[in-house]
Amino acid sequence: GITRHYKFDIKLQNVTRLCHTKSIVTVNGQFPGPRIVAREGDHLLIKVVNHVQNNISIHWHGIRQIQTGWADGPAYVTQCPIQTSQSYVYNFTIVGQRGTLFWHAHISWLRATIYGPLIILPKRGVPYPFSKPYEEVPIIFGEWWNVDPESVISQALQTGGGPNVSDAYTINGFPGPLYNCSAKDTFKLKVKPGKTYLLRLINAALNDELFFSIANHILTVVEADAVYVKPFETNTLLITPGQTTNVVLKTKPHYPNATFLMTARPYVTGLGTFDNSTVAGILEYESPLHSAASIRNLPLFKPSLPPLNDTSFATNFTNKLRSLASAQFPANVPQKVDRHFFFTIGLGTRPCQQNQTCQGPNGTMFAASINNVSFVQSTTALLQAHFFGQSNGVYAPDFPITPIFPFNYTNNPPNNTMVSNGTKLVVLPFNTSVELVMQDTSILGAESHPLHLHGFNFFVVGQGFGNFDPNKDPSKFNLVDPIERNTVGVPSGGWVAIRFQADNPGVWFMHCHLEIHTSWGLKMAWVVLDGKLPNQKLLPPPADLPKC
Numbered sequence: 093g094i095t096r097h098y099k100f101d102i103k104l105q106n107v108t109r110l111c112h113t114k115s116i117v118t119v120n121g122q123f124p125g126p127r128i129v130a131r132e133g134d135h136l137l138i139k140v141v142n143h144v145q146n147n148i149s150i151h152w153h154g155i156r157q158i159q160t161g162w163a164d165g166p167a168y169v170t171q172c173p174i175q176t177s178q179s180y181v182y183n184f185t186i187v188g189q190r191g192t193l194f195w196h197a198h199i200s201w202l203r204a205t206i207y208g209p210l211i212i213l214p215k216r217g218v219p220y221p222f223s224k225p226y227e228e229v230p231i232i233f234g235e236w237w238n239v240d241p242e243s244v245i246s247q248a249l250q251t252g253g254g255p256n257v258s259d260a261y262t263i264n265g266f267p268g269p270l271y272n273c274s275a276k277d278t279f280k281l282k283v284k285p286g287k288t289y290l291l292r293l294i295n296a297a298l299n300d301e302l303f304f305s306i307a308n309h310i311l312t313v314v315e316a317d318a319v320y321v322k323p324f325e326t327n328t329l330l331i332t333p334g335q336t337t338n339v340v341l342k343t344k345p346h347y348p349n350a351t352f353l354m355t356a357r358p359y360v361t362g363l364g365t366f367d368n369s370t371v372a373g374i375l376e377y378e379s380p381l382h383s384a385a386s387i388r389n390l391p392l393f394k395p396s397l398p399p400l401n402d403t404s405f406a407t408n409f410t411n412k413l414r415s416l417a418s419a420q421f422p423a424n425v426p427q428k429v430d431r432h433f434f435f436t437i438g439l440g441t442r443p444c445q446q447n448q449t450c451q452g453p454n455g456t457m458f459a460a461s462i463n464n465v466s467f468v469q470s471t472t473a474l475l476q477a478h479f480f481g482q483s484n485g486v487y488a489p490d491f492p493i494t495p496i497f498p499f500n501y502t503n504n505p506p507n508n509t510m511v512s513n514g515t516k517l518v519v520l521p522f523n524t525s526v527e528l529v530m531q532d533t534s535i536l537g538a539e540s541h542p543l544h545l546h547g548f549n550f551f552v553v554g555q556g557f558g559n560f561d562p563n564k565d566p567s568k569f570n571l572v573d574p575i576e577r578n579t580v581g582v583p584s585g586g587w588v589a590i591r592f593q594a595d596n597p598g599v600w601f602m603h604c605h606l607e608i609h610t611s612w613g614l615k616m617a618w619v620v621l622d623g624k625l626p627n628q629k630l631l632p633p634p635a636d637l638p639k640c
């Protein structure tokens with residue numbers, strides 16, 4: 093591979109959407125941020141210079157960061173944030189991965205405006221396992237708030253209530269024609285008849301799983317989270333925050349007398365309020381025979397999307413995702429398990445801090461937890477504490493491997509909804525093979541949670557509804573061609589089982605990629621110890637690693 097240099101200047105930029113102009117934190121003044129394009133095996137050096145008042149940190153979502161945990165990016169986990177007028181060079185190699193990923197800010201809610209595509213092409217001369225597309229197009233979903241998203245989260249955390257919802261969803265930064273004062277801010281995909289297009293779909297939104305469809309067109313899913321899958325056709329996709337999906341769009345053989353909307357709107361299972369609006373972009377066939385004006389006058393077809401709470405669609409869709417599991421791209425599913433973990437995933441409450449009435453349930457504050465532990469962010473970087481043997485007083489290695497007080501997770505939530513607090517981690521010897529069952533709880537209502545693991549891909553070996561049954565369910569696990577990914581939806585009112593090989597030394601964050609749940613504490617981290625060989629050890633920190 094070659095070395096590629098990028099420079100990210102973090103700076104303010106005035107941006108107008110929905111007739112509201114505001115100053116947002118951006119990379120290089122761009123919204124969404126710049127595209128990173130590299131090949132498998134390449135070495136990336138990305139210099140991030142902070143010109144704003146906010147502390148900043150960038151995460152390369154889905155990149156394995158083999159031995160280079162210092163470049164992973166979550167603030168106070170692998171690094172202290174980059175402070176005003178400081179800089180940091182993210183230095184890593186792309187090992188054994190190709191496909192669509194993305195990068196985003198990993199501190200507070202700055203991801204709302206700081207995100208962009210990270211595209212990894214195969215090594216030179218290595219073809220895709222599907223026919224070469226005529227063109228490749230990133231399609232990145234996000235949200236737009238008319239106010240500053242940083243004020244949305246700080247208000248939610250102060251009052252203990254749910255956050256204000258976004259004012260629009262966006263495709264490549266544009267809300268599109270279904271919103272007021274937005275028609276000119278529409279993403280347009282111009283295509284030719286009889287060609288194939290590879291759409292690289294990325295859900296960078298903070299808080300919403302999304303359904304996506306293009307009117308009168310079939311999409312073939314070929315990759316998820318930068319791993320090839322067995323191709324299948326669908327009209328509609330589900331994509332959660334933190335997930336990426338590549339689809340092949342085959343355009344109509346002849347110029348059609350119509351244009352087509354592509355739309356996305358949320359899949360919602362929780363009880364809170366949400367933005368139930370619809371973002372649209374336009375698929376337009378370019379024809380030399382038609383003037384721009386005549387194209388504008390063509391009839392416009394709209395796709396129909398599943399109902400907002402369509403869990404059966406979600407289940408059917410995720411069940412279709414299978415690893416390609418070919419000779420060239422095998423599915424290396426761990427067949428034996430060294431350590432079993434069972435984590436409950438869900439919401440909860442904590443006492444009101446100001447001794448007054450908070451806006452959470454019954455005057456409490458909303459919280460979220462894993463095995464009832466709501467993660468307390470450290471004031472220093474966990475990875476540094478681990479590497480220098482100074483974890484004492486920073487984190488405890490005693491994260492509960494099963495719930496301390498088991499209950500009926502999906503039927504009878506306990507009356508006591510209070511979470512406990514802690515900065516607790518699980519410590520794993522190098523190369524431990526892990527099976528983790530994540531069980532959604534109905535505390536404050538069942539809800540689907542897209543869980544993201546840093547530093548690894550995992551295999552989704554099983555999923556189901558109700559309470560996981562350790563005596564029956566494992567016999568149905570798929571150990572042949574399960575989907576391999578970095579973010580998986582824990583189904584609303586159900587469970588999901590994953591397996592991964594802990595072959596990457598470092599401290600690896602795991603959290604719900606719904607940002608409000610992360611803010612409420614739905615996160616934890618794994619410490620993977622060094623192995624014996626030199627290539628099994630975490631490298632020393634770079635000299636410019638930011639200080640807290």
Ligand code: C2O
Nearest residue numbers: 151153166334544
């Ligand atoms: Cu995409 Cu920890 O995040």
